[in-house]
Amino acid sequence: MVYPVQVSVSLKPGVLDAEGKNVQKSLELLGIATESVKSVKTYVLHIEADTTDGATTVAQEACRRLLANPVVHDYSIEVDASGEAR
Template sequence: MKFEVQITIALKEGMLDPEARAIQHALNNLGFATEGLKTANVYCITVNAPTADEARTRATEMCERLLANPVIHDYCIEVAQ
């Protein structure tokens, strides 16, 4: 069965995020006053798995082994059919 797995990976709270600071600075230079900006990467993966739980387990392994660095990243997994 095919599942659409959405993995969102963001830096942990308190981690320095130079990309976010650069974007916020550029927005301010364009006249957009912002009070905070966070970035995240999203991966939407089509996974063939027997059950939704199995799809989630595989997505967790993908995060641990490749997509996220558990030292600095938090990740969140959503599974839809």
């Protein structure tokens, strides 16, 4: 089964979110008021696995080795358990 796995990589609290700040400033210049803006990078990985646990393990490995920098990033993983027919 192929599981769509959503991986969200965001900056840890306390790390300056320059993109978020810039978006907020640009919105303000357009007259759109926000209290704050946080930027998050999301990847949807389609992973072939037997179980949702197997797909989660692969996604964790992907985060650990490529997608997230543990110094500045937090990440969360969400598996769509319904999967997709091959």
